[in-house]
Amino acid sequence: MSDLVMLSLDLPASHRYLNVLGACIAEMLQRIGDHPPSENQIYELQLAAQEVSTNIVKHAYVGREGRIHVHLSYDSAIQQFGIIFTDTGDEFNSYDEPPHELVASEQGGMGLFLIKALVDEMHYQRVNETNIWRIAKKLN
Amino acid sequence: MIDIRISERVIRYYVVELGGRLDAFNAPELRQQFQMLLADGANQVILDLQRVEFMDSAALAALISLLKQARQGAGEVQMIPPRSEAARRILSLTKFDQVFPIIATVDEAVKTR
Numbered sequence: 001m002s003d004l005v006m007l008s009l010d011l012p013a014s015h016r017y018l019n020v021l022g023a024c025i026a027e028m029l030q031r032i033g034d035h036p037p038s039e040n041q042i043y044e045l046q047l048a049a050q051e052v053s054t055n056i057v058k059h060a061y062v063g064r065e066g067r068i069h070v071h072l073s074y075d076s077a078i079q080q081f082g083i084i085f086t087d088t089g090d091e092f093n094s095y096d097e098p099p100h101e102l103v104a105s106e107q108g109g110m111g112l113f114l115i116k117a118l119v120d121e122m123h124y125q126r127v128n129e130t131n132i133w134r135i136a137k138k139l140n
Numbered sequence: 141m142i143d144i145r146i147s148e149r150v151i152r153y154y155v156v157e158l159g160g161r162l163d164a165f166n167a168p169e170l171r172q173q174f175q176m177l178l179a180d181g182a183n184q185v186i187l188d189l190q191r192v193e194f195m196d197s198a199a200l201a202a203l204i205s206l207l208k209q210a211r212q213g214a215g216e217v218q219m220i221p222p223r224s225e226a227a228r229r230i231l232s233l234t235k236f237d238q239v240f241p242i243i244a245t246v247d248e249a250v251k252t253r
Contacts, residue, residue: 015165019163039226040229042226043229046194047194054197111197
């Protein structure tokens with residue numbers, strides 16, 4: 001039987017408040033009992049989440065206000081932390097396969113590259129006028 | 141009569157100390173500060189990131205932009221990396237530690253020129 005911990009946030013789609021998401025991720029991970037993650041793992045999840053939500057702010061709600069719903073979950077049976085981001089903004093059209101290697105001089109594509117490098121799973125889909133991003137990382 | 145010419149060369153270094161969280165929210169202000177620095181004539185910059193706790197791609201892009209502009213003016217931007225191991229790892233992942241000359245102290249920057 002898995003011990004699934006879930007937490008949800010509803011944030012304004014604004015760069016100003018994305019730090020709240022990072023703080024929630026860190027606090028939640030620090031309360032995982034048996035196998036607390038390392039500082040590096042916490043940072044990597046915070047950064048991946050920051051990059052996904054920055055993409056949403058930048059692309060989904062250009063010139064208008066919007067919300068980002070974030071669902072955090074930790075499954076202790078498989079020691080996996082998952083984050084699902086949903087928004088009702090414009091479809092994300094720049095979802096090309098991120099580069100496998102990044103030359104530091106490339107400014108574009110760095111966000112997607114980082115997400116892919118920092119987590120084990122990354123998926124995007126558009127369902128009924130809703131964008132859904134899902135990232136997951138094993139913490140074992 | 142000896143043939144001798146004596147001239148003074150002064151290299152001015154600008155040390156930019158950054159700390160805390162650098163992200164998409166404050167990256168525009170960071171870029172603006174860098175533009176002001178370059179407009180002041182700075183082209184030898186030392187970025188001291190020891191107190192930086194978190195950087196995202198928007199912040200990294202601002203750093204790269206500073207480097208490119210400084211080098212276009214025949215200058216250089218050297219970097220003292222963050223104390224945070226996690227933040228340093230991101231610089232390695234993005235190969236920023238290969239693009240920026242990495243130094244341990246401000247004194248080291250002066251000695252290597």
